[in-house]
Amino acid sequence: MRLSVKILGVCMLFLLGLFYSCDSVLDNTAPEILSFELRQNENAVLSNNYIATIDQDRKVIEIALPKTLDGNDRKNLTAHIVLSPGASLIDNNPKNFTLNPVVYSITNAKGQNKTYLVNVIEKHENIDPKSLIFSEYFANAVVPLKGDNNQYIEITNVSNNEVPLDAFHLKRIVWENGVRRSDKDISIRLTGNIDAKGSFVIYSRRLNTNTYSSISNLSSSKKQSDIIHNDIISASGQDCFQLLLDGRVVDVIGPNDGQGNGLNWGVAKLMSRKYGKEPSTVWNEYDWITKRASVDATSNAGSPNVKSKDGDKKITYFAFENLEEPLYGEINNTSHTISLSIPEEVSLTQYPTVSTDGSIVLYNGEPVVSGQTYVDFSNPVYFTVLAEDGSSQNYETIIKIIRPTRYTQVNYDFDGNITTVLSRFPNITQNNTEISFTDTYVEGILTAKDIYFHADAQQSFVIQDKNAGLFFFNNTKLDSSLTIGSKVRVKVLKGKVYYDMPEVTGIGEIEKIGDEVYEIYYETEPFYDPNVKDLSCMAKTYKYEGGIESAADNYVVGTFSASKGLYFHTTSEFRSVLKEGKHVEAYGPMTISFDQFRMEINRKDQIK
Known part of the structure; x- marks a missing residue:
């Protein structure tokens, strides 16, 4: 009996612990409205279902209703709402949608409350859902251009009629390290109009429009900064985008699965939609021609894409994107080779990301799925590109193993x-x-x-x-x-x-x-005596071993040669490595800018 009591007591404590753990999770989960609809089967006055868009940051919901739905029909509508786990509606009664905004409040077991405002807008009639299409995507954020987040998205009107942009929403679907973060999604209603066969560009407010003349040369009616749109274009390279018409998705750009090349599909790329491809709610990488982004990337931003030749069959992009530092292939479309210099510590079995101006790329007779097709590069590898006209072209990969800098x-x-x-x-x-x-x-x-x-x-x-x-x-x-x-x-x-x-x-x-x-031959301190002013240290490689005293945007500071401060001039990817308070061993050449001595760090193997 005593044993039974003890076991029961332990079990009760264990179960209480489980309940406490679950409750703790709920403590950290704020209530949210995940989806909002007015459904025909729940409202007799409706002849269709109406899906709303949700801006989680602003807690604003927008729903488009037709003009034919008059005031009396809008006074007593029941919404179909999906809530986050543990959340509940404070008031679940039908609402009067002649009021604008309509208010919905939610709570959870811990008393956390949120209020959403539902704005009712007029539904645009007779708009072809295939009239607008994502046509170009550009991201060059990994190139250290004074911290600029160089990104833009182009939308093209493929119809023969002017289209009002305010009928559409642009939504960013947020992912972080392969984890879906719906709480960080952003949805904005576009403004203005797009002329028949015209294009419109929305760009990151941090984009350097002087550097990217293709954007700066556009008229104001053809472009818009996202500074008024909650920085929606400043994406991570994992996030995908949706184009919605009255709450319904009509086109997407980027995979929405958090795996394969979905982890970094949108980093350092210029992507153009192939001419004639229709909008799609399912991402198809072969609808796009991808090229590696560069400062001088040739772009026709603001103008519709042109038709390529049916016999085109060039590989335009090849990379191992799943590595900590992406490895890019050098493509020769004359010799039809892809050259890769692979560090000796990198595995020769990879999941390449590939793009073509042709129809599709094959490996061993099967379509290559970027970030998911497994390829062993330890033996000669050949890829076949099929053109739209049925012709084909083989590409050979040339592998060179390189050792890290010593x-x-x-x-x-x-x-x-x-x-x-x-x-x-x-x-x-x-x-x-x-x-x-x-x-x-x-x-x-x-x-x-x-x-x-x-x-x-x-x-x-x-x-x-x-x-x-x-x-x-x-x-x-x-x-x-x-x-x-x-x-x-x-x-x-x-x-x-x-x-x-x-x-x-x-x-x-x-x-x-x-x-x-x-x-690489290196020297150690002292590297410079300001009293002697001997500049023989310039452009020599030195070794630094010590702590980081402070960290800024693209400089970090340590002590070198007693009290002399030394700036590490680094590219953005090293900021996580050279953090304040860290102890590092670094090698690099000395340069000077104004009165600052700098150790140039621009390669991973300079930091041991």
């Missing part, structure tokens, strides 16, 4: 003429006078590349010989064969001094010397 304290044994070039620069604090060089070449190990140093120098690089380093203020991307650790020969044409730092501002040909991959 650092050493063993200096190089060659003089690459860098010291001679540096001796030509004027030794004064500020001098923008340009120097010209004739038949001057330098050789060195490529120690850093793709440095975003300035808006006019987004592809800067550094080389180093046994004596010194040299910084190249550059805006032209280096050939992919010039990897970190390559020995290169560069023709120097022009240079100047900018805030103490010598910069090569004009270069001729760059050639790779041999196939050997060198380790």
Whole structure:
């Protein structure tokens, strides 16, 4: 008996614990209205079902009712409402929809209350649900352009009549790390009109319209910032978008499943809807031509897409997007090859994301589903593109295994003429006078590349010989064969001094010397003595090991050489790594901007 009592007591405590745990979950779940409808079978005066749109941030619901539904018929309507778990309506009686707004209040067991306002708008009659279509999507947020969130969506009127935009809603379906977050969804009603065969662009308020001339050149009637629309375009790359007509979804862009390439389908891409494709409530990646986004991405934003040739069968995009840092294939549509430089630590079995201007891409005779088709690249792999006219084209993948950058304290044994070039620069604090060089070449190990140093120098690089380093203020991307650790020969044409730092501002040909991959020679502190003002540290690679004192938008600060502060100039993806208070081991070349010394960090393997 005593044993039974003890067991019963333990069970009761366990069950109470379960109830307490469930209750705790409810404590943290605020009540929400998830969907709102006026249904024909629940309201005798209605001849159709009417679906509302919900803005969870503003707690505003919009529902479109026809003009034929007069005041008397609107006075006693029952709404069909779906609530979040644990929520209940405070008043479930029929409502008078001649009032505007109509008020609905909800609560939960913990007494958390919310009030939603239902705005009644006039339903637009005789609008073809296929009249508007998503036609272009652009996102370049991962490129560090002064923190700009460079995104826009284009909507095109494919009909022969002007269409009022206020009949439509744009809705962002939010995902975070593969988890659906309906509580963060945003829905906005569009405004204005779209001319027959015309297009309309809604863009992120942080988009740099000076950089993206395709947007800045549009007339005000053809574009709108989302600053008045709750930043709806500032999406994560996981979020998908819906276009709704009077509450019903008529078109989508982006998968809505949180898996495969749904985790990052919309990152760093320019996507154009293929001409003639109709709006669809189901996402089909082969309705779109995807290209990798870039600052100078060719775009026809604000104009309808043009018809491609039925015989087109080019691969336009190829990437391993599921990696921590996406790996992009270099596509050659002449030799019909896809070249990939894969770090040795990355698995050769991947789920590639691929796009084509043709009809579809096949692997082993089956359609490739981006982010879901499993491919083993340890053996030769071929993809087949089918064109709309039935013709086909094979593409071969060329794999090159690259090892991560390794650092050493063993200096190089060659003089690459860098010291001679540096001796030509004027030794004064500020001098923008340009120097010209004739038949001057330098050789060195490529120690850093793709440095975003300035808006006019987004592809800067550094080389180093046994004596010194040299910084190249550059805006032209280096050939992919010039990897970190390559020995290169560069023709120097022009240079100047900018805030103490010598910069090569004009270069001729760059050639790779041999196939050997060198380790990066680094030095340690002290790297600079302000009393001596010896700038020989410039463009040399140094090792920093210590704490991070403060973190800003794209700079973090540590202490280097006793009390001398050092800024880490980083691209956006490293902000999570170089957090305030963290201890890091980092390697990078020194540069200077104004009075700030900077260690350039733009690659994952610079941080150990």
